[in-house]
Amino acid sequence: MVRLAIIGAGFMGSMHAEVYSQLPNVKIAAIVDERGEKAKSLAEKYGAIPYLSADQVFAKSDITIVDICLPTFLHKEFVIKAAEAGKDIICEKPIALTIEDAKKMVDACRKKKVRFMVAHVIRFWPEYAFIKRNYDQGRYGKLITITCTRLSPRPTWGWQNWLLDNSRSGGALFDLHIHDVDFILYLLGQNPVSLYSVGTFSQEEGYTHVFTTYNFPGGITAFAEGGWDMTSNFPFEMKFIAQFEKAVVDFDSTSTPTLTVYYADGRVERPQIERKTSQVSEGNISDLGGYYFEINYFIDHVVHNKEFQIITPEDAVNSLAVVLKELESLKTGKIITF
Numbered sequence: 001m002v003r004l005a006i007i008g009a010g011f012m013g014s015m016h017a018e019v020y021s022q023l024p025n026v027k028i029a030a031i032v033d034e035r036g037e038k039a040k041s042l043a044e045k046y047g048a049i050p051y052l053s054a055d056q057v058f059a060k061s062d063i064t065i066v067d068i069c070l071p072t073f074l075h076k077e078f079v080i081k082a083a084e085a086g087k088d089i090i091c092e093k094p095i096a097l098t099i100e101d102a103k104k105m106v107d108a109c110r111k112k113k114v115r116f117m118v119a120h121v122i123r124f125w126p127e128y129a130f131i132k133r134n135y136d137q138g139r140y141g142k143l144i145t146i147t148c149t150r151l152s153p154r155p156t157w158g159w160q161n162w163l164l165d166n167s168r169s170g171g172a173l174f175d176l177h178i179h180d181v182d183f184i185l186y187l188l189g190q191n192p193v194s195l196y197s198v199g200t201f202s203q204e205e206g207y208t209h210v211f212t213t214y215n216f217p218g219g220i221t222a223f224a225e226g227g228w229d230m231t232s233n234f235p236f237e238m239k240f241i242a243q244f245e246k247a248v249v250d251f252d253s254t255s256t257p258t259l260t261v262y263y264a265d266g267r268v269e270r271p272q273i274e275r276k277t278s279q280v281s282e283g284n285i286s287d288l289g290g291y292y293f294e295i296n297y298f299i300d301h302v303v304h305n306k307e308f309q310i311i312t313p314e315d316a317v318n319s320l321a322v323v324l325k326e327l328e329s330l331k332t333g334k335i336i337t338f
């Protein structure tokens with residue numbers, strides 16, 4: 001049985017807590033939040049002890065894992081403190097807002113020989129894992145294009161409205177769109193040759209809607225649209241359409257079933273995906289599936305001392321680096337080459 005602390009009892013902290021409560025080898029020992037009432041109510045739900053400050057749990061030797069679900073601008077400070085306290089760490093995405101900060105986090109974890117995983121959940125999301133598996137096996141032939149879409153109403157649930165503050169979240173570019181950037185890089189296993197981005201910008205909120213075209217080696221074209229400036233009644237949606245030589249794979253989170261494979265020979269297949277619904281009321285996602293597989297993977301790899309393969313700290317730094325290239329394209333209006 002491993003004992004862990006969740007730092008940050010907001011939307012993601014609550015989602016992660018729900019997953020840990022379903023794992024037999026994990027005890028949520030502590031919940032930390034500077035908003036005492038948040039820490040208390042989540043701790044009561046899972047039989048944990050609430051704390052106001054992370055320093056209190058970093059000092060506890062019986063807590064060996066910390067899960068950092070804090071606003072992005074705080075990731076660096078708390079990951080480094082946790083590493084210095086010798087804890088194994090899972091930290092929400094994006095790793096940080098600058099490469100300098102991200103590298104300091106990775107270096108601190110390496111120096112202290114603690115495990116560090118950045119929670120890029122889309123790599124574990126069943127429909128995205130499905131296409132990755134089939135791409136790797138070459139089941140549908142060569143990939144020609146992939147289009148990824150992620151659209152949401154404005155995220156107004158955050159502590160101090162931090163998500164809508166560009167300096168603290170990086171806007172939709174760093175917070176929302178990075179999910180698809182990270183997935184495209186994971187799927188193809190390499191960086192693009194070049195990219196070009198356009199988007200909608202506001203001084204306070206940063207880029208709220210981004211459209212990027214990526215040219216990959218071998219003539220593969222990827223496109224991703226990410227925006228959180230939809231009307232408040234617009235249902236959160238994530239989608240992809242992957243066009244292969246022998247089939248088109250179509251995923252739409254708002255459809256039932258979510259996945260359809262259209263083969264060039266006329267067959268249509270609807271692969272079944274297992275659902276796990278979350279009880280968390282804040283935020284825009286109700287499916288526990290990806291979070292469950294992600295956290296289960298993290299715990300299993302820490303407990304059995306196995307190297308992370310699906311997402312390494314370097315992968316998280318690279319996804320941030322590609323988003324920063326997109327920012328350069330957005331600001332200059334130029335195609336950025338790698």
Ligand SMILES: NC(=O)c1ccc[n+]([C@@H]2O[C@H](COP(=O)([O-])OP(=O)(O)OC[C@H]3O[C@@H](n4cnc5c(N)ncnc54)[C@H](O)[C@@H]3O)[C@@H](O)[C@H]2O)c1
Nearest residue numbers: 008009010011012033034035069070071072092093158159
């Ligand atoms: N993987 C995903 O699908 C996904 C979805 C949403 C958010 N996220 C990421 O999760 C992280 C958290 O986002 P969120 O939506 O849960 O935010 P949130 O605002 O709902 O929760 C953050 C919590 O941190 C607490 N907090 C702030 N400063 C603190 C401090 N110094 N010490 C202790 N507690 C403190 C706040 O009180 C709040 O409860 C972000 O990095 C975000 O990008 C990931």
